[in-house]
Amino acid sequence: PFTYSGQPAMSMSRDPLVVGNIVGDIVDSFPVSALLRLLYGGREMTCGSELRPSQVANEPTVHITGGRARGGAALYTLVMVDPDSPSPSDPSNREYLHWLVTDIPDGAGANHGTVVVEYESPRPLAGIHRFVFIVFRQMVCQTIYAPGWRANFNTRDFAACYSLGAPVAAAYFNCQREGGCGGRRYR
Numbered sequence: 001p002f003t004y005s006g007q008p009a010m011s012m013s014r015d016p017l018v019v020g021n022i023v024g025d026i027v028d029s030f031p032v033s034a035l036l037r038l039l040y041g042g043r044e045m046t047c048g049s050e051l052r053p054s055q056v057a058n059e060p061t062v063h064i065t066g067g068r069a070r071g072g073a074a075l076y077t078l079v080m081v082d083p084d085s086p087s088p089s090d091p092s093n094r095e096y097l098h099w100l101v102t103d104i105p106d107g108a109g110a111n112h113g114t115v116v117v118e119y120e121s122p123r124p125l126a127g128i129h130r131f132v133f134i135v136f137r138q139m140v141c142q143t144i145y146a147p148g149w150r151a152n153f154n155t156r157d158f159a160a161c162y163s164l165g166a167p168v169a170a171a172y173f174n175c176q177r178e179g180g181c182g183g184r185r186y187r
Contacts, residue, residue, distance in 0.1 A: 016047040017170055022132055025083050026095060026155050027167050034066025034076070036135050036169035047171045052178055056131070059099065059119035062110035064135055066168055074106040075138040077164060078113070079155055080131065087126040097153035098122065098131065102144045116146050122175050132172040136164035 017023045023030075038045040039061040045051070064076045078101045085096035098120045104113035122131050134155055144162055147153060159165065 017172070020048055020130060020172055020174075022083075022130065022170060022172055026081065026132055027134060027170065028156075030166040030168070030170075032169055034064055034135055034137065034168040036133065036171050037063040038133060038171060045171065045173055047173075049173045051173045051175050053121065053123055053175060054178060056173070056175060057121045059110075059121075062101075062104075062133075063108070064104055064110075064169065065107050066137065075102075075141060076104040076106070076113075076168070077102045077136045077138055077144065077162075078104060078110055079134045079136070079158065080119075081134070081153060081155060082122065082124075082129050082131050084124075084127065084129040085151065088129065089127060093151040095153045095155060097147065097150040100144075100146065102138070103141060116144055117150070120150070124176055126177075128174050128176045130172050131175055133170060134167045135169040136166075137168045139163065139165070 015023070017027075018029075040051065040056055041058070042061075045060065062078060064078070066074060066076075078099070079097070080099035081095035081097055082093075083095045084091050085093035097117055100117035101110045101113040101115050104110055122129065136159060142162065147158075159167075
């Protein structure tokens, strides 16, 4: 099976999505069945890495591969959220939607999909934020509508509303304001 880093499967306790509380806060545990590659400025992002706002100002290059769906090529939906908005100590806007792209063909980049919500670059003001990319395999090509607002988006409710099922891949990076210091402390 795939893992988040493309390396052999590791125990759940060392899984970066579990360690970073992505599984639990945003999604439930799921089997990885697609490979998600994210590149910011040509540099591949690793799950749990620390990036500065200046490094993520422009949308990343995204590639998703995972095999063919029954009846043809697979399509994917990509969601990017900040579960720590406006601050990790008071995430009252949880989850803040930064990007939503649908109909991404298997093996292609997000630039080949349909942008439903334009990329908004991360600009955390307080604390260290997690910025999470979640990928769903679409069962059918369907119209997905932009929510009326970005704050208080709910990935689980969104997936249920459009019958997307469990995620097939996910990754995240940590980010704080340019002058910030320190790292995220996990429970």
